[in-house]
Structure formats: structure tokens, C-alpha cells
Amino acid sequence: MSDVIVVGAGVVGAACAYYAARAGLDVTVVDRGPVAGGTTGSGEGNVLVSDKEPGPELELALLSNRLWRSLADLGGFEFEPKGGLVVAETGEVQRQLAELAAKQDVEHTLVPGESLRDYEPHLAEGLAGGVYYPEDAQVQPMLAAARLLRHGAESFGHGTLRLRLGAAVTGFIRKGDHVAGVRTSQGDVLGDAVINAAGTWGGEVAALAGVDLPILPRRGFILVTEPLPEPLIRHKVYTAAYVTNVASDSAGLETSAVVEGTPAGTVLIGASRERVGFDRTTSVPVLARLAEQAVALFPALREVRAIRSYCGFRPYCPDHLPVIGADPRVPGLYHACGHEGAGIGLAPATGHLLAQVLTGSPTDLDLRPFRPDRFAEESS
Ligand SMILES: Cc1cc2nc3c(=O)[nH]c(=O)nc-3n(C[C@H](O)[C@H](O)[C@H](O)COP(=O)(O)OP(=O)(O)OC[C@H]3O[C@@H](n4cnc5c(N)ncnc54)[C@H](O)[C@@H]3O)c2cc1C
Numbered sequence: 001m002s003d004v005i006v007v008g009a010g011v012v013g014a015a016c017a018y019y020a021a022r023a024g025l026d027v028t029v030v031d032r033g034p035v036a037g038g039t040t041g042s043g044e045g046n047v048l049v050s051d052k053e054p055g056p057e058l059e060l061a062l063l064s065n066r067l068w069r070s071l072a073d074l075g076g077f078e079f080e081p082k083g084g085l086v087v088a089e090t091g092e093v094q095r096q097l098a099e100l101a102a103k104q105d106v107e108h109t110l111v112p113g114e115s116l117r118d119y120e121p122h123l124a125e126g127l128a129g130g131v132y133y134p135e136d137a138q139v140q141p142m143l144a145a146a147r148l149l150r151h152g153a154e155s156f157g158h159g160t161l162r163l164r165l166g167a168a169v170t171g172f173i174r175k176g177d178h179v180a181g182v183r184t185s186q187g188d189v190l191g192d193a194v195i196n197a198a199g200t201w202g203g204e205v206a207a208l209a210g211v212d213l214p215i216l217p218r219r220g221f222i223l224v225t226e227p228l229p230e231p232l233i234r235h236k237v238y239t240a241a242y243v244t245n246v247a248s249d250s251a252g253l254e255t256s257a258v259v260e261g262t263p264a265g266t267v268l269i270g271a272s273r274e275r276v277g278f279d280r281t282t283s284v285p286v287l288a289r290l291a292e293q294a295v296a297l298f299p300a301l302r303e304v305r306a307i308r309s310y311c312g313f314r315p316y317c318p319d320h321l322p323v324i325g326a327d328p329r330v331p332g333l334y335h336a337c338g339h340e341g342a343g344i345g346l347a348p349a350t351g352h353l354l355a356q357v358l359t360g361s362p363t364d365l366d367l368r369p370f371r372p373d374r375f376a377e378e379s380s
Contacts, residue, residue: 005182047065068091068345082136082234082260085130111129123297173190196330215337218277220273222268222309223306254273353367
């Protein structure tokens with residue numbers, strides 16, 4: 001019998017399990033697949049504060065950014081505190097970027113067009129300017145999730161954190177109204193509390209407990225280049241349109257250039273967003289558009305071959321905020337899902353805050369904006 005069952009071994013579930021075990025709780029992580037087999041295995045790994053409007057998500061991102069930096073000391077995964085550069089094609093867009101940066105209260109430097117190449121020597125000519133955010137970073141999400149789970153299993157006492165992989169959760173066990181465990185394809189797992197960290201499938205897991213969470217898949221493609229002999233891109237670089245796309249409610253296709261190098265020498269090129277259900281069909285027109293936008297930003301990429309692409313499904317909530325906290329509709333049920341395109345960045349803060357909730361400690365942030373029952377209020 002565990003204190004906590006975490007459903008989902010993605011980066012969010014791993015962070016929840018890690019912080020709960022660190023707080024002294026006995027944890028079992030259940031996943032129907034392998035570690036990081038969901039969206040965590042198909043993200044990019046940006047840990048961004050630059051793209052967030054002031055408000056609860058930015059506060060969560062700032063806390064998470066600090067936590068990633070200390071988790072990086074565990075070693076075993078790539079964490080690059082490289083900083084992010086947002087670029088503007090026109091003077092008007094540069095003015096809007098400067099306005100956002102002033103509101104965010106996050107460390108930044110306004111970069112005039114003529115100084116952009118001091119940051120990124122291979123950027124295209126003619127850009128109006130940009131904003132540099134030193135706190136933006138990049139993490140390898142799959143290795144990070146695996147490392148958090150392993151460290152949790154090895155470091156906080158024997159048997160404190162266990163993994164049940166290949167076990168699909170099919171229902172909830174109740175004692176009266178209270179959750180007392182989950183039914184899985186490999187038998188029952190008992191626990192005093194259940195954290196739903198099922199990402200894009202968080203709505204399905206919530207439905208098994210009889211509650212509604214409106215989480216939908218928002219598809220994204222990434223293009224990967226061949227490894228480059230010399231680093232071409234120093235920071236995470238993206239165009240201002242990315243900020244608008246992230247915040248958009250449109251179901252239609254949106255793309256903007258997001259480009260970054262990796263320690264392996266490959267360049268990751270994103271980002272597309274569209275709501276087309278769980279359709280995995282490769283879209284050559286989308287990939288072509290991503291390539292074209294990346295080349296417009298870094299003309300040297302024209303000579304570089306793309307070697308593969310992949311796609312994943314961001315867990316999209318209608319108000320673009322994750323669902324974090326106790327579900328008042330089902331005692332013993334907690335949620336940590338719906339982080340859309342920022343779940344890698346926001347994972348540590350999510351796990352840390354839920355561990356505080358589970359141990360009855362005051363939380364470092366107000367969790368009300370993330371409460372699970374907010375959607376019912378909005379629709380009534
Ligand atoms: C193209 C793309 C680029 C992205 N780039 C970034 C980025 O740069 N930075 C960033 O922060 N975020 C990024 N994201 C978003 C990020 O990847 C997600 O927000 C994050 O991975 C969600 O993690 P998670 O642990 O909540 O979900 P997942 O990783 O999907 O984990 C959920 C787990 O739950 C399991 N599960 C589901 N149902 C059940 C069940 N019934 N029983 C048992 N197990 C179950 C699944 O098998 C899965 O392993 C990107 C996403 C995409 C698609």
C-alpha cells in the first residue's frame with residue numbers, strides 16, 4: 001500500500017514522484033507504457049520564461065526554472081542554461097516584444113537589430129531586433145524523467161519509489177467516497193492518494209474517476225537536422241510569432257520558427273500547432289513550412305540536411321493553464337496534467353507544489369488558478 005500512486009511516467013509524473021518521495025512519502029508510479037513514452041518523448045525540452053504573459057503560468061515557470069537548475073546537479077541528463085533570444089522582423093513587433101518584457105519582470109536585455117549577431121553570428125540580416133532572456137534553458141526531457149525516477153528510487157530509502165510499467169489504469173478503487181487505489185491491466189494497486197499525471201490523456205483518467213477535465217491533443221511536429229561539425233546556434237532562438245501562437249485558441253495550423261542546437265550537434269526545428277485529434281500522419285507541407293521558416297532565420301541551414309521528424313500531442317486546456325491540485329469532487333484524487341507546450345519546463349514546480357499539498361505544507365504558489373474544477377464554473 002503506497003501513500004501516493006502517480007499515473008503517468010512522463011516528465012510531470014516523474015517530477016511528482018521525485019518530490020513526493022523526497023518529502024518522505026511512499027510512491028508507486030504506474031504507466032501503461034515505458035518511461036517518457038508519451039508526449040515527453042516528443043517534445044523539444046525548452047525551459048522558458050520568455051514566452052509567458054505575466055500571471056500564474058509565468059510564476060510557475062520562474063519557480064520551475066529555479067528547481068530545474070538544482071535538479072541539474074543530480075547529473076545524468078543534459079541541462080543547458082543557454083538563454084533564449086526572441087527576434088522581431090519589424091520595428092513594430094520589436095516594440096511589442098519590449099512591452100511584454102517590461103511587464104514580465106524577468107531579467108532581459110533589449111537587443112537592437114545591429115547587435116543581434118553579437119548573440120547569434122549566423123542570424124539572417126535585416127531583423128529589427130530582439131530580446132535576450134538569460135534564464136531560458138534547455139533540458140533533455142526523456143533522460144531527465146528517467147533520472148528523476150531513478151534518483152527517487154535509490155536515494156530516499158529502499159522501496160520508497162516503485163515503478164509499474166506496462167500497466168494501464170482502467171478504473172479507480174474507492175473506500176466510501178475516497179480514492180483507495182487504481183485498477184490496472186496488471187492488477188490492483190492500492191494507495192491513499194492518486195495523482196493523475198497522464199498528460200494529454202489526463203481527461204480520460206479523470207473520467208475513470210467520474211470527473212470531467214477538458215484536455216485535448218494539440219499536435220506538433222519537430223524537424224531534426226544531421227549533426228553539425230560546429231555549433232551554428234548558441235541560444236534558443238525563436239520569432240515573436242511563437243508567443244502569439246502559444247497563446248492562440250485556434251484549432252487550425254499555426255507555425256513559427258523555433259530553432260536550437262543540441263549537445264549532439266543536431267538542430268531541432270519547430271514549432272507547429274494544430275488540433276487534429278491523435279492523427280500521427282506525417283505532414284510534409286507542415287515540415288516544409290518549418291524548414292522554410294528556420295532557413296529564413298538562419299540562412300546557413302539551407303545547406304544542412306534534415307534527417308528525421310517526429311510529432312507529439314501537447315495536452316491542451318482551453319485556458320492554457322495546467323491542472324494542478326486536489327480535486328474537490330473526488331477526495332484523494334489530485335491532478336498534474338494539461339501543461340500543453342510547457343510541461344517539460346513546468347514539471348519540477350508542479351511536482352514540488354503537489355508534494356507540499358500532499359504533506360499538508362503551505363504551498364509556495366497560490367494553486368487556485370490551476371484548480372481542477374474551474375472548467376465547470378466557466379461553462380455554467
Ligand atoms: C512538438 C512538441 C514540442 C514541445 N516542446 C516543448 C518544450 O520545448 N518545452 C516544454 O516545456 N514542453 C514542450 N512540449 C510539451 C511537453 O512535451 C508536454 O507538456 C509534456 O511532455 C507533458 O508531460 P506529461 O508527463 O504531463 O505527459 P506525458 O509525457 O504524455 O506522460 C503521460 C503518461 O501517462 C501515461 N498514461 C496515459 N493514460 C494512462 C493510463 N490509462 N494508464 C497508465 N498510464 C497512462 C502515458 O503512457 C504517458 O507515459 C512539446 C510538445 C510537443 C508535442
